[in-house]
Amino acid sequence: MKQVCMIAYTGYSLDNRVRREAEAVNTLPGYCVTILTAKEQDVPRTYEKGGIRIVELDIPKYQGKSGARYILCYIHFTFLAFIECAKLMARKSLDIVHVHNMPNFLVFAGLIPLLSGKPIILDEHDTMVETYSAKFAGRFSWFLERVLRLEEAVCCRMARHIVCVNDMQKAAMVARNIPGEKIVVAMNVPDPKLFNHTRSIHGCSRENGKFRMIYHGTVAKRLGVDLAIRAMTKLGDKIPGLEFHVVGDGDDMKEIQDLSRSLGLGDKIRYRGIVPLDRLVPVLGGMDLGIIPNGRNSATELMLPVKMLECVALGIPVVAPRLKTITHYFTEDKVFFFEPDDIDSMAQAILAASSNEEERARRALAAKGFLEKHGWETHKTEFIEMYKSL
Numbered sequence: 572m573k574q575v576c577m578i579a580y581t582g583y584s585l586d587n588r589v590r591r592e593a594e595a596v597n598t599l600p601g602y603c604v605t606i607l608t609a610k611e612q613d614v615p616r617t618y619e620k621g622g623i624r625i626v627e628l629d630i631p632k633y634q635g636k637s638g639a640r641y642i643l644c645y646i647h648f649t650f651l652a653f654i655e656c657a658k659l660m661a662r663k664s665l666d667i668v669h670v671h672n673m674p675n676f677l678v679f680a681g682l683i684p685l686l687s688g689k690p691i692i693l694d695e696h697d698t699m700v701e702t703y704s705a706k707f708a709g710r711f712s713w714f715l716e717r718v719l720r721l722e723e724a725v726c727c728r729m730a731r732h733i734v735c736v737n738d739m740q741k742a743a744m745v746a747r748n749i750p751g752e753k754i755v756v757a758m759n760v761p762d763p764k765l766f767n768h769t770r771s772i773h774g775c776s777r778e779n780g781k782f783r784m785i786y787h788g789t790v791a792k793r794l795g796v797d798l799a800i801r802a803m804t805k806l807g808d809k810i811p812g813l814e815f816h817v818v819g820d821g822d823d824m825k826e827i828q829d830l831s832r833s834l835g836l837g838d839k840i841r842y843r844g845i846v847p848l849d850r851l852v853p854v855l856g857g858m859d860l861g862i863i864p865n866g867r868n869s870a871t872e873l874m875l876p877v878k879m880l881e882c883v884a885l886g887i888p889v890v891a892p893r894l895k896t897i898t899h900y901f902t903e904d905k906v907f908f909f910e911p912d913d914i915d916s917m918a919q920a921i922l923a924a925s926s927n928e929e930e931r932a933r934r935a936l937a938a939k940g941f942l943e944k945h946g947w948e949t950h951k952t953e954f955i956e957m958y959k960s961l
Contacts, residue, residue: 629651
């Protein structure tokens with residue numbers, strides 16, 4: 572039996588990519604998966620779900636604006652994961668270490684297995700260089716960029732294989748001299764067992780006279796949530812019954828809530844907190860429009876947001892920015908585009924979508940073609956072959 576230890580500084584119940592990949596490996600004959608994650612409650616738990624053993628380490632995932640706190644929490648989590656990996660090695664219960672970033676240096680949790688000849692997989696959910704450049708804009712120095720480039724290079728060198736989320740991300744890493752032959756692309760697409768077009772309860776537009784728009788994910792200004800709030804003021808009474816549902820939490824939640832109150836939007840915006848993946852589909856299914864409000868920065872240019880693809884999977888039409896990776900995979904006939912960072916353009920796209928139910932349905936159906944070509948079943952094969960090669 573091959574023992575796989577996945578390491579992810581996240582909550583297992585909230586991370587679709589970690590769960591999907593863990594389940595894929597765990598279903599392989601002769602493979603068994605243990606996952607080390609951040610704790611989701613006050614007391615860390617060890618439990619099983621779908622045959623996978625989840626071990627929560629005694630540290631929650633930090634969400635805030637302090638760069639120093641991020642680094643300290645990353646180091647703390649890495650140290651705790653290092654101890655657990657050492658215990659697994661002592662029990663001869665570890666054959667492969669699969670690290671989900673951020674940060675990349677979580678690979679050092681697998682240092683003892685690596686020195687013992689065990690392979691490490693580095694799963695790049697987001698590239699550190701671009702993400703931190705956007706997250707700490709104005710405080711992102713030339714020195715910090717050099718440090719992050721070095722961190723990426725060292726960690727990628729330690730890894731036997733690197734998993735990227737899309738072709739644009741792979742190209743950015745190859746441009747930084749990361750060996751392309753090490754990289755496997757496994758897109759961050761929705762889990763078809765949860766997000767299935769045929770299971771969608773979406774379909775009743777303007778139910779009870781409402782037109783419901785949703786953003787779900789990390790609530791942060793670097794992802795344009797504040798721009799979406801401001802766009803609401805441009806719509807006024809142009810969309811009868813308009814509601815904007817914000818699902819999730821993040822660094823800027825309080826600031827975003829204060830902004831909506833200061834703009835007098837209290838009755839039009841519903842903050843619903845974090846919703847676990849298992850309960851997210853019914854929430855999304857009651858929506859008429861999904862919005863991806865990302866502005867333009869080095870990180871968002873490389874993103875194909877999973878929240879966008881979850882809406883696509885459920886047949887919910889999407890308003891999205893014209894950013895490099897999104898326009899690489901989606902054309903004008905599939906989504907309602909707006910110019911990044913342009914509040915008027917975003918508001919016009921929302922208005923155009925709301926005013927034409929037939930066009931919403933047509934574009935939502937056309938967008939579904941993306942998942943027929945790039946769905947998990949397509950990428951799962953290469954992902955599994957990577958494991959078998961180890």
